[in-house]
Structure formats: structure tokens, C-alpha cells
Amino acid sequence: MHTFVHESPPTRVVFEPGGRRHAAREVGLLGGRRALVLSTPGRRRQAEELAEQLGPLAAGTFTGAAPHTPVNVTEQALAVARKLSADCLVSIGGGSTTGLGKAIAYRTGLDQIVLPTTYAGSEVTPVLGETVDGTKTTLRSPEVLPETVIYDVDLTLSLPVGITVTSALNSLAHAVEALWAEDPDPVTLLMAREAVTTIVSALPGVVSDPADRAARGSALYGAWLAGTCLATAGMALHHKLCHVLGGSFGLPHAATHAVILPYVIAYNAPWAPRATAVIEQALGAPAAAAVRAFAENAGAPTALRDLGMPESGIAKAADACTRGPYANPRPVRRDTLEALLRAAWTGQAPAADGYGAHPRQAPPHDPL
Numbered sequence: 001m002h003t004f005v006h007e008s009p010p011t012r013v014v015f016e017p018g019g020r021r022h023a024a025r026e027v028g029l030l031g032g033r034r035a036l037v038l039s040t041p042g043r044r045r046q047a048e049e050l051a052e053q054l055g056p057l058a059a060g061t062f063t064g065a066a067p068h069t070p071v072n073v074t075e076q077a078l079a080v081a082r083k084l085s086a087d088c089l090v091s092i093g094g095g096s097t098t099g100l101g102k103a104i105a106y107r108t109g110l111d112q113i114v115l116p117t118t119y120a121g122s123e124v125t126p127v128l129g130e131t132v133d134g135t136k137t138t139l140r141s142p143e144v145l146p147e148t149v150i151y152d153v154d155l156t157l158s159l160p161v162g163i164t165v166t167s168a169l170n171s172l173a174h175a176v177e178a179l180w181a182e183d184p185d186p187v188t189l190l191m192a193r194e195a196v197t198t199i200v201s202a203l204p205g206v207v208s209d210p211a212d213r214a215a216r217g218s219a220l221y222g223a224w225l226a227g228t229c230l231a232t233a234g235m236a237l238h239h240k241l242c243h244v245l246g247g248s249f250g251l252p253h254a255a256t257h258a259v260i261l262p263y264v265i266a267y268n269a270p271w272a273p274r275a276t277a278v279i280e281q282a283l284g285a286p287a288a289a290a291v292r293a294f295a296e297n298a299g300a301p302t303a304l305r306d307l308g309m310p311e312s313g314i315a316k317a318a319d320a321c322t323r324g325p326y327a328n329p330r331p332v333r334r335d336t337l338e339a340l341l342r343a344a345w346t347g348q349a350p351a352a353d354g355y356g357a358h359p360r361q362a363p364p365h366d367p368l
Helices: 019-029 042-058 069-082 096-107 161-179 186-208 213-233 239-251 253-271 273-283 286-297 313-322 334-346
Strands: 012-015 037-038 060-061 088-093 110-115 128-130 133-138 148-151
Touching: 012 019, 012 186, 012 213, 019 042, 019 088, 019 148, 037 069, 037 096, 037 239, 042 060, 042 088, 042 313, 060 069, 060 334, 069 096, 069 128, 088 096, 096 110, 096 128, 096 253, 128 239, 133 213, 133 239, 161 186, 161 239, 161 253, 161 273, 161 286, 186 273, 186 286, 239 253, 239 313, 239 334, 253 273, 253 286, 273 286, 313 334
Parallel strands: 012 148, 037 060, 037 088, 088 110, 110 148
Antiparallel strands: 128 133
16 A cells, blocks of 8 residues: 655646747746846856847846855845846756756745756756855755746757756756655656656767757656656755765766766665666666766766866765765765765776675565
């Protein structure tokens, strides 16, 4: 007999090629009259075009969003929002821009509309990560969950292949973490399995032809599923590691996920038979090695040192990850965690023994 609690995020999702043309309609449905359009500097042109499309509903733009949502940037954006009397936010971009929108909404209560240009998935989660003085902290609150998300595959066509790969692997990590969540529910597990198989099947097509709208659309669909799983199931060791590494050393968020994922799969495998079974079914090989090979074949980075992490940071990161650990199927130990991080820093193959002896294993689960 099943026993579970399932909560569905109350976000309105518009999934349609060319869907950005509905932005003004969606602002109006929320009662907005003065929308502040947010982006990173690299998406400035798209932000300005979107503001022009919104016409009199656009109050202005702020194009200074930055990775890991630095609080000082949020304060700058807040000042602009107040000066312009903004009554809602329209974010166009990836996780950096979505994070800025969430941070402003958390402080002001403003409604949010998000137009993703990557496969980050954070646009459908009630999670906000912010960085202050090199330390990244996260919170979960319904106040940061965007009211509306417009998925327009055409906004992803210009995404460089390298960023596409790491962004999609970031989404894959969301789904994998849902599969070994502490209290999974059947709806989330079904969505996580669908997300894994969809992302794994779509990404090679995008790599071989970045203009393939069908493959891009499938990857975007997988990202939505995976992000929704993260919203309902929560985070474990993988996200703790990535938050620490990103906040402490300024490592690129999606690329860090791409590097770390195979190592955490190896670490958790004996405690997470459901997750490993789904991965192995999708990729046809042992889970950790299969994900590592899949990432490498797609052109993803495979070592933390290649992302700019200093070797001296390994011990610091291990210490930080053992403080306030997230729920995880395998207990987190300082010595095994440092071994995992050292392997990820060098880029060596994930350890078959999971970085230490396994005193117990979880009972087998039906992988759905």
C-alpha cells in the first residue's frame, strides 16, 4: 500500500514554440502594469526586445544578473525596481536571471514570469540560492516560486553547445536526486524517470545539430520535468556539493553539476537502487560509469580543476559539505567525501567501491 504526500507547484506553464509572444498576455493575467525585465549582460538585447514587445506594460530593464545570485547584485536590482515602481518581474535567461527574479520576489512579493533560455529547471522550483562573501546558502519558500513560466524552444536555439550540454546535465541531476529522495511520491518518481529518459535521448541530437528544434524541444521538456521533480522531492548530497563548490570558488553552476554527478551516483549507488536502475535502463551500462561516459561523449567537462577549483580547496569543501548536510540516502562522512572530491578534482573515473566500504545497503525498490 502506498503512503505519501504529493504537492504540485502552482505555477502556470505555457509550453509552446514562439510562446514569448504571449508575454504581454501573461503579464496582464497577473494584473501587472509595470513589468521590470531582467537578464544577464549577455542577454541584454533579448531583454530590450522583450521590453519593446511588452510596450506600455514594460517599466524598464535590469541586465546585471550574475551567477550564484550575489546579494549585492540583488540590492542593485531592487533599487531599480523601486525607482521604476515595478509591480511584476519578467525574467529572460538561465538560472542566474531566474535566481535574481526569485531574490527580488522574496524581498518584495512581486509576481514573476520567467522565459527560460537554458535547461536550468530552477524556474519551477521554490528554491533560492544566494551568495554572500563567498558562501552560498539556500532556502525553500513558496514566495520565490514564479507564477508563470513560458517555455519557448526558439529561445534555446542560440545557446552554445557547450552550455547546452552542461545545462542539460544539470537537469539530469535534478531528476536523479528525485529518484533517491527521502520521501518520494509516485507522481514525482514517474516524472523523474521520464525526465531521465527524455534528456538522455534528446541531448545527443542537440549536440549533433544545435538547430534541431525537435531535439531542443525534447530537452526543454525534460528540463521542465526534472525541475518539477526538484520542486517536489528536494535536494540531497549532489546539490549540497554543487552549492558549496559554486559559492566558495565561483565555479560555473551547470558545469559543476556535470562534473560532480557521476561521482555522487557512485557514492550513493548501493543505497539508491531505484535511481541506478533507471539510469542503467536509459543508458545501458552501470550507472556512474554510464553517466560519466555520456557526459564526456557530449563534450562536458570532467574535472573540477578544469573549472578553476584550486587543489587546496578540496579539504575546505569537504568540511563545508559536512556542516548542515542535506538529507541523503547514504550517510555523509568527511573522509569519504574528501575522497570523492579529490577524484572529481583530478577527473579520474568514478570509484567502483563508492569511496569506501558500505556497511549496509538499502532494500531493493521497484524502479517504476
